[in-house]
Amino acid sequence: MKNSSTVIPISAVGHAQPAVAVPHVPVPATGNLLDRLGRPLTDLRISVTDRCNFRCSYCMPKDVFDKDYQYLPHSALLSFEEMTRLARLFAGHGVRKIRLTGGEPLLRKNIEGLIEQLAQIRTPTGEPLALTLTTNGSLLARKAAALEAAGLQRVTVSLDSLDDAVFRHMNDVDFPVADVLAGIDAALAAGLGPIKVNMVVKRGTNEQEILPMARYFRSHHGARVVLRFIEYMDVGATNGWRMDEVLPSADVIARIHAEFPLVPLEAATPGETAQRWAYADGGGEIGVISSVTQAFCHDCSRARLSTEGKLYLCLFATSGHDLRPLLRGSASDGDVSSAIGHIWQGRADRYSELRALLGPDEGDGKAPRRVEMSYIGG
Ligand code: SAM
Secondary structure (H helix, E strand, C coil): CCCHHHCCCHHHCCCCCCCCCCCCCCCCCCCCCECCCCCECCEEEEECCCCCCCCCCCCCCCCCCCCCCCCCCHHHCCCHHHHHHHHHHHHHCCCCEEEEECCCHHHCCCHHHHHHHHCCCECCCCCECEEEEEECCCCHHHHHHHHHHHCCCEEEEECCCCCHHHHHHHHCCCCCHHHHHHHHHHHHHCCCCCEEEEEEEECCCCHHHHHHHHHHHHHHHHHHEEEEEEECCCCCCCCCCCHHHECCHHHHHHHHHHHCCEEECCCCCCCCCCEEEEECCCCCEEEEECCCCCCCHHHCCEEEECCCCEEECCCCCCCCEECHHHHHCCCCHHHHHHHHHHHHHCCCCCHHHHHHHHCCCCCCCCCCCCCCHHHHCC
């Protein structure tokens, strides 16, 4: 049964905040922008569509995202040129890595064309950006080679179960697991590895799949696939999140360690979301992303750009900063760049750390409505 009080029409999201103004004092693009907590801006996630062909209950539940759901009209979406312009300006402020997400990014028509444009961008010191994409894998077998040829370097594939019945139930569109596995194979063959495979763990739903997933990816792909376990998060307002459905990462590690001993690894880069572990026998690596039980806001260097050009400073934000009027008005690159710099300098978000102190929002309507993950991406 659709509960209309939980539906956040995309067109309403972020309207509480006026369009972004160009600051009076310009913020130069020094490549070293810091927010109020001293955090740099190094990662940009761009949502290229609010549509998805899966209906995972924890993300786009079928009763809310049904045939009557109002997606963004095409004219509202940023064009590839607008996204590329913004990406170039973000690179001037220190962004080194761009992740395309959604919705399902491979549903956006000619996504390869966007990747080609992004691949031309250089950092102030002349390096190309790291370009990656998160996908549910459903179209990957068909598209992997073209994505690589366009300039994509890596992919992250979301996969919550190897058991076909469990997987079909979780994606809620009866999509077979074999096609996602074929997508992973194709991406490896195309040179998009090492691949990260992300599994959202829901207690009581797919926790029995933790060990089969570890066994499969270890034995089939070794170090070429890094399996990562994500704690089920209280993002958005439509998934009916409950704390008792979260399986803490510490439990995941204990279960795997009992069969395959693990040793902790250092973070590869500052601000990395996953804690990394290696199989002690050299069989590869896994990771855990513990945004519920171990908040990592203190070094969060990620900004998120929604499909229609709103800048979100936190996955749990309730509103975004609307950059689209600047892009579609007469603002110069310097104006837009200054606006971005000014917004980041004012950033103090640390939702997950505060939740750890105050306790989670159990969806009782007391907390402000958070934006949906399908709208700003993972
Ligand atoms: N469609 C693409 C995909 O499936 O990877 C990209 C968008 S999807 C929103 C990005 C990631 O967010 C997926 O790995 C998905 O499992 C994860 N995700 C969505 N809702 C979540 C939640 N409530 N808790 C944890 N992860 C979630």
